[in-house]
Amino acid sequence: MIAEEQADQAIAEVLGRHKREKKHLISLLQDLQATLGYLPRKGMQEIAGFLGMTEVDVWGVATFYNQFRFVPLGRCHTTVCLGTACHLAGGRLILDALERELDIRVGETSGDGGFSLERVACIGCCMLAPVVVIKDRIHPRMTPFKVEEALIPYKRECRGGPEE
């Protein structure tokens, strides 16, 4: 987790890079998320003040788009593709397996900050379906059984030791 002071400084820097025009709201949010990995409440409040908008309007835009997250990502961010090809190849079962193995639900980050799990509509690698992306690495042609195996090195890396 990023210390509060660092976050404040990052927010200030993000604001400094943009003009005070409402049309830049989405770019501001994207910039903030690129800097901190997520959109903290405080950051959205500051952006609202900066652009002279109400907080709820900023929240309304931020929650509209799939790209924005409101909790910090885990060290191993895991994305399961649920596009059409992945769904037809059993993507739902892969998601179930990931939830079970990581003991978190989709959209959550584990308590130790090791893993976060997200679903996406399509990453465009349909011929490799079903696909899971762990820490930016694409794992092709997954099965529920392979999920457990694929996670082992990441668990070691991101949790400081193998599970159980």
Next chain:
Amino acid sequence: MSKITFQNISGKAKSEWEALQNSVYILVGAATCGRAAGALDVIEAFEKELSRQGLEASIIQVGCIGLCHAEPLVIISKPGSMRVAYANVDPDTVRRLVEGYVAGDDPCLELALGTLEAEAGEAAYIPEVSRFEHERRLILGRCGYLDPENIHHYIADGGYGGLDKALKMPPDAIVEELRKCGLRGRGGAGFPAHRKWESCLKAKGLPKYVICNADEGDPGAFMDRVILESDPHQVIEGMIIAGYVVGAEKGYIYVRAEYPLAIERIEIALRQARDVGLLGDDILGSGFGFDIDITAGAGAFVSGEATALVAAMEGRRSEPRIRPPRLAEAGLWSQPTLLNNVKTFAYVPGIIERGADWFGSIGTEGSRGTAVFTLAGKVANPGLTEVPMGTTLRQLVYDIGGGIAKDKQFKGVQIGGPSGGCLPESLLDVPIDYDSLREAGSMMGSGGMIVMDEDNCTVDAARFFLDFSTRESCGKCTMCRLGTPQMLHILEDITAGRASMSDLDLVLTLAEDVKAGSLCGLGRTAPNPVLTTLRYFRDEYEAHIRDKCCPAKVCTELIVYHILPDRCDRACEHCVLTCPTEAIKGGKGEVKVIDQEKCSKCGTCLEVCPPEYDAVVKLSPVSALPAPEPAKRRSKK
């Protein structure tokens, strides 16, 4: 400074291209999909091997030629020798290729996919790959053969020649060319391109804007991504011509933030176009100035709708609005705006360069030109393809896609993603064009095509698309916001065996209401997957409801896993040890039995059961499960 002419630029590009042809070079398909298949490891291996053997050859990262199943794909070109394409290259084969063909004269034909041939003015092809016989590549023609990060490659191949010609034509003559050639917008709806261009040209008020819609949100479609990653300049050239025609000075490419490589390659392309004077003030001495910026979309399927896209660009929630006014009159910042899809812009330079008659001679009466599809799902050779309009679905699935993988039975093909429909075998001879597909209950859509086989459940597929539309509904129209979730609930009931036959009528009524009560394409087309599957696969719906049976054995609540006692090896414990919920009982020497209470239906036991036993089966309905036998103990000999 002397005036920039196209001849200067083109001459320089051609000499650079010729110099490259007189050297050994290696093309590696490194679009997102190529990278996912390991292209970057292949590039590294080539670099290492070349330096180890002390050889000189340029390695060029190109886009995608559309043969997804062949990735990573490598093409080696040598002066005076044939250009050879190699499929599924891995770091281990790289050494052999370098020793054989880069250093020596052995083209390693045992590893080759084929030779690359090109006839003047036509797209390159590999004669050994039979699908090329059915293709006609107008906008994919350069994809995978040219360096997308080098504008000179594009120019040497005739690129920006269309712009050079266009700048010498009056704008209304260009609109007339578009009218004559019959180009329809490739975003899905098929609106005639010239009408949009003409209204924007005639609209009063400055400034005007040109927007390229690259917000490809259809899950299972990626052709816009491939075009932008493989040949971004043809899109940019099309946009500059559009700017010249309508009188805009500024263009935007609205592209999904999920496509980082596409964004990077467009950025490079724009920078290079500015550097050589094809973007900026006074382009090619015409007095016309134009520039393009990128806007990274934050991810919302509805942003693909033109008015919603404009709202997103203005920093607002991406909600569609009522038309009129059309964007041509009041678009971005309420100014006249021309918005087209990536592919529409990509066709323009070729049409200008080669004339309306050339383009109009391809395709069918009402749908001119070609169609670009991503072919995915259960086909043997998934990939990206461009075929003349009027090609049949059967040709696409069988001749280009290589038929159904693993000798399974074809069931249906979903065209147009969540807005489209699922067509059965009996409609495989339908020609692909805007009107025939609409008649069949589907639509051209953006070009995603997903093939389903006997192991796919059409009810589950319809549920999947409804789930997607429900999540992506912007919430503005009540019928879409509340109607699609109601339809989804019914479909969920059906897939869980909780529905009654009257629910089918209810879902049909709701579908009509959602269609009628929604403003934009997302809501109006959201019921299509349900309507088409119900029309063509009604027996599957009825089996779910009446018999509580999922014929494809997909819907988890209607299936059970069962271990056949006669086939179970008893000594083997693969399933017991791998079951994630410890639902399989039976010690060494015992027949294994699944505890249905604990079973999560993940299918791991089916996957790990050794093929020589093949003891795990899926059964549907649940009542097909035989009564448990008393456990027998028997020692194995």
